Amino acid sequence: MSSATLKHAAFVLRGNPLTAIAAFATALLVVLAIIGPAIVPYDPTASDVAHALEAPTAAHWFGTDQLGRDVFSRVIVAARLDLAIAASAVVLSFALGAVIGSICGYTGGRVDRAVGRFVDVLMAFPLFVLAMAMVAALGNRVENIVIATALINLPFYIRFARAEVNVRRNAGWVEAARACGDSHLSVVLRFLLPNILPAMAVQISLNLGWAILNAAGLSFIGLGVKPPTPEWGIMVAEGARFISTGKWWLVAFPGLALMFCVLCFNLLGDGLRDILDPRMRT
Amino acid sequence: QTRAETLRYVTGATVNTLDPTMPGSTREAFAVSLSTYDRLVSFGRKQLNGKWVFDLDTVRGELAESFDVSPDGLKITFHLRKDAKFQDGTPVTAEDVKWSLDRAVTANSLAKAQLLTGSLTSTDQFKVIDPYTVEVTLPKPDKLALPNLATVYPVIFNSKVAKAHATAEDPWAQTWLKDNTAGSGAFLIETYKPGEQVILKRNDAWTRSASNGQAAFKRLIVQTVPEAATRANLVERGDADIVIDLQPTDAAALEQKGKLKVISTPQYNAINFISFNNKIPPFDNPNVRKAIAYALPYEDMFKAALFGRGYPLYGATWADGKAPSGGFPIPQPVNTDLAKAKEYLKAAGMPDGFSTTFSFNVGQANVVEPMAALLKESLAKVGIKVDIQKLPDAQMSTLINEKKVPFFTEGIVAWLPSMDYFYRNFYIGNIRWNYSSLDNPQITEIAQAARFEQDKAKYEAMGRELNTLHFEIMPQIPVWQASQDAVMAPSIEGYTYQFHRQVDYRDLSRK
Amino acid sequence: MSQFASTARRAGRRFVSSLPALLGVLVFTFLLMRVLPGDPAVFFASGPTAGKEEIETIRKQMGLDKPMPEQLARYMLDVAQGNLGNSLTTGQPVSKDLRERLPASLELTFAALLIALLSAVPLGIAAALKPNSLVDHGVRLLCALGVCVPTFVSGLLLIYVFYYLLGYAPDPTGRIDIFTSQPPRMTGFLLIDFLLAGDLSGWWAAASQLVLPAFTMALFVVAPLARITRAAMLSSLGSDFVRTARSIGLPRWRIVVVYALRNAILPVLTITGIVFSTMLGANVLVEKVFSWPGVASYALDALLASDYAPVQGFVLLMAFIFVIVNLVIDVLYGIADPRISIE
């Protein structure tokens, strides 16, 4: 990133307090994900049935759950896993999607049509059901949740990358690169791909939030991560069942964490769009 | 009819057939069939700890006005009620009974396997004596023959109507009966939307209720509401009249609020186990199984998973190490004792523990997930590292059937909960329900013998022996009998815990 | 008219070219379902005494005893004849189940989409008319809030508040209050059927049942729609032709509506298509929470039970609807944008 980009980013952030707050909060989340397990007051998986389902107190800020585990500790510790799930799912689909999409967008022709067909098939699937089926088929391990989430995002990335590359493939600098002795492949990988990256960054940040929600949805129907691993989605899904009995803290705190995280990513995505939008630059 | 004359029952499951014998029938389908069809006999009821439960030992006539058992126990003669009419107005005759029982033992259906347990296997065993008398012959005297006829399968069809819808490929009209009824029961189907709801209306001609009258409700709605919390809301707000499958938390909360009537009955014909496949190492080693039995955090699990709603099967003391009773199940003399668990592990040659996977059903996650988490935590204390695996229901049942799950939790139910029935159906042979894959000649032999043992004292002794053996080899660990929490509007009366763990709608009335 | 003819021709071509995708979906789902480790026969042979024999019976009944390629061939043949197999969960033919449940899902989705569009488009326009103003930030925050709550949580919360606490909403148990009699089934869409039957109180009952779930779903899709509306409005407001419109002295509302909005509708239309088909498939959770008798919750139950036929049928149906929706969007697009039809 050049200093001009940074300056521009700073400018956009100043004009857009929401993005600035979101950026700060995201940074906070990341820090929390890293140091979380070290700072929490209780072992997030240690049960204490004698103190089950207690409302928030000074000892347990967010109350305790059905097994008497400290909700606060669980919410904090879950940040790492949730961010990891979101990040790895998105990175996976982004990496695959960007490369495939770029190649399609650049070459056009038969490859493009073949991949297009595949994307059509994927898109025609009810995607959440596809994710469910994948997790059901492969087993509900974190890897599989990541893979399923990545897969259902893949078509969007392919399409996006394809479209972005398509508008650039006739750009002068692409031809110039070829005149400078680059092969088609290296044009795609070294020139086009880095150029569509900023535009895709927006998509990525929006998708990060979506990936977490997806994992939460899977948890709700019982296909989430394994117990007793703390994860927001599964905590919300379990806590949601206690709403009617008034044990609000079980759903409220992990839910707020989840919301907060998704909200940050979404706002960040919006802001990123402005930062990266060349029209916003002068 | 008014709202007061309507009973609205909500459930998380669905009714998927009107013919209870269809393979794949759900429990809700059984409950509906109980109201739309009559059987020859039904169970009586008794009070247990102040709650009404079905009584396996009293069988009373339903379509049969009376029945006699021959002294050698080989012949049962049923005398049909003369006033019984099918819902189309035609009388119920011995022909219909014969056709229905023939169907039960012939057609490819659930009934066949069930009736087998009562020595009912062939059409030759059913004989029409006269239009109102049917005789059932048994090859051997069998305690379970009569009770079997009281289960949900041997319902009596209107054979004329059924035959009219039979085809060459489908001689027993199974296709038609799946979506239609031809019975003589207390209710008629008004609308049937599989997976959504069944609405029934009273058959005014039916007068065989406990008080020899019509069913109390004029209309009956059986509705699927998948979200348990919503079911709790519905019944609490008075929009639903009765529900039996709430989460234990909700049931406990509603009971505490005291606005509704909550009848909590331990499912005394069902048992929850922590199971091992005794063929898969290290669980082939009884010491390992015992180690786990002493490492389980019973109290915590019972509290966290069931909120204490059930009948614990742990924590007993057997004075001389022998089973004090011959019933099944009985509380086991185990409790959480990590030192003992470690000793057993040492005896098993694994003083540092081992790693394994503990599996359970997604469908039971509400209850089992906290249990699994506690189990994992507690076993870790003796060095057993547990990875928890949550499987979709179909996968879990498949894997269990293929005997591929080493360590898991599951439950069993027996409609006819006699001691030998449990041992014969859940501990013998390469069948799905033999969770522990037990293959113990001694247990097999005693259980088979007990089946036909007519002497009560000897039967009791056999039971004690089996129970003692069971504890010694510990093929699996019975943990508790969960309660069935029937939560209902205060005005609802007459609820009885039934063998099929469903509401018998005919029993209910509104104050 | 020739434009109509060319639109029709394009639609036809699109449809034909999407057939391979449908076939792909069919085969892929079939294989995916067989990869599921669960054996439906075992699951459904769960009677208290079910044994090997019973499992075999079900297996035969489902055709699972045949080798896989044969199963696939049979399945494709069946599908070609409109037979989607039988559901073990409900015991009914899948096509019948889907036919009965699809209107419920569609009605819910349409209602949600309508709510979403009616709120998203004005929001997007408001944001675009004053970019970077307080209004804009407010809209942005509102949208972000909408997408950051899992639908099942918002659904349960809405039920808790509006049904349990306040009692404004009817009990969340499906499409219509159980004590209201159903209208004669004509279209399967209750709102329409009630109107056709002239039963206004019934219509009201059905509509009030629909509000909460539709709102829950709409909440989730307002964001993408508002976002795209804002972006499209911004770009069309900044475009040269809007400047032209201003330079000839057109009134402001005419510039915003006729010039800017009509052009901005095009990308909104595309997104609406995508949103519609994802909603239809993704409303599993909403249907579950509101006991809505739709196709998605049907498929979910079947999936957990490894009941192949309903899942396969559902996926195929969704893919088909996806294709149809795309076609409709395409046609609308062709009508809205004259530039398309010549390509």
Add this chain to the structure above:
Amino acid sequence: MTEPLLRIEDLAVTFSTRRGPVEAVKGIDLDLPAGRMLGIVGESGSGKSVTAFAVTRLLDAAGRISRGRVLFRGEDISRASSKTLRAIHGAAISMIFQNPRAALNPIRTVGLQLADALRAHRPLSDKAAREKALELLKTVLIREPEKRLDAYPHELSGGMCQRVMIAMAIACEPALLIADEPTTGLDVTTQKTVMDLIARITAERQMAVILITHDLGLAAQYCQDVVVMEQGRIVERAAPEALFRRPQHPYTRRLVAASPTPTSKVEDLVADPEYHVPLPPEPLREKPAAGTPPLLEVVNLVKRYNHGITAVGGVSFSIGAGESVGLVGESGSGKSTISRMICRLIDQTEGEINFEGQSISGIPADGFHRSPYRRQIQIVFQDPHDSLNPRFSAFDAIAHPLKRLDRLSNTALKERVLDCAAKVGLPANLLDRFPHQLSGGQKARVGIARAISVRPRLLVLDEPTAALDVSVQAVTLQLLERLRREDNLSFLFVSHDLNVVRMMCERTIVLQNGCVVEQGESRRLFDAPESEYTRTLLAAVPHFEGAA
């Protein structure tokens, strides 16, 4: 003297940007009497458009009139309410924009848009509006006006769109028409017809016109007065003959000198001695020995695209070492296609390309990057901005072919890059900037430096200056000429500016619809064109000598 139609007094426009307020127009004064045509010329960014938008109050939200008054018919409209403005827009003042296609609503028929313009100011029935629209289309000389009424903009050519735009602008008979570069992007021939149309219609209706352009020739040909703008100020105002004969202000002088005319030479283009670097003399070239093949020989080159479009239909020519050959023709005549085939970026359909006697047409374009000839043939693209990877700094851009083709690295690489940069006059301190941080002329230099860095023999220049201002173009052309003379490079110079080609090239090839209509010595060809097509092209070139 009577009150002028439009009077601008001390008008200043300020934009708020992230670097604080920027004054784009810094206080200008201007009078425009009714019925006159006033030209505003000046380089890109000098504030021409901003002035126009300020007068019509169509500025972006970011800009505002910070000072001064705009008197229209004696009334100050610089602070008029939006209601007043709406009444003025279209009815009293209207505008024609650059890029007519984008200026029309793409999803509304031409007829409806015209009707919109009409009905914005007078109540008309649908039918009457349609009739009036038809009349307008007839006025702007559109063929088959009835049919065009229901056409969408995309169904019309650029010239036709501009006519529609003119029709819309004159629909309500305004007294003032502001045309902001109305012909940029149009072909020379179309440009002429459109300008003639504007001139005729406005003369007929006694409308005052402000013509904004950076083409001095165009302004000279059509305007009675010309003002020159530089950096938001008016530096000179005069009648065109006087202005171009005897430019007073140094900026005007520079501008006039930099505009190529049929008689100018590359040496003369840069008037400002400050910028002037004398060119080396034309090297004496020995006649190549008989039998030595030319550097590049193209035989019967054909390119057909799918759908049966023949972009190039059998073109043959050759280029000798050190020779510069021009390729001219209308838009779409196949110039770029030929350039790309010669550079082996696309495959030809038929025909031979020989480089130094060796056939290179047999090497597929996909694999040409491995060929040793890759470094011999390089290309400079039309748009210097578009041809630079936005993520490469100037250094990276120049270094890229060196790394790829010469496998240089580290110090050797650095030296060569600095060398090349120096050669094209690019200050070394600009090398770590990214394209968006460079001016147009600087970007052009980077593009040229990149092309010559591997020391090619043949340089294909595909409209290398089309996107540049005249003064930047002048400098760039000189640079190219110097490189050619110093390094004995050969050029294939593609352009649609005939004056430039005449200056730069010894020989010229005229292309129409993918076929050569005429080729020969530039001097001869331009003085005595043989084909009708060449004559039309030449006639359409606006030139300010004619205005004298």
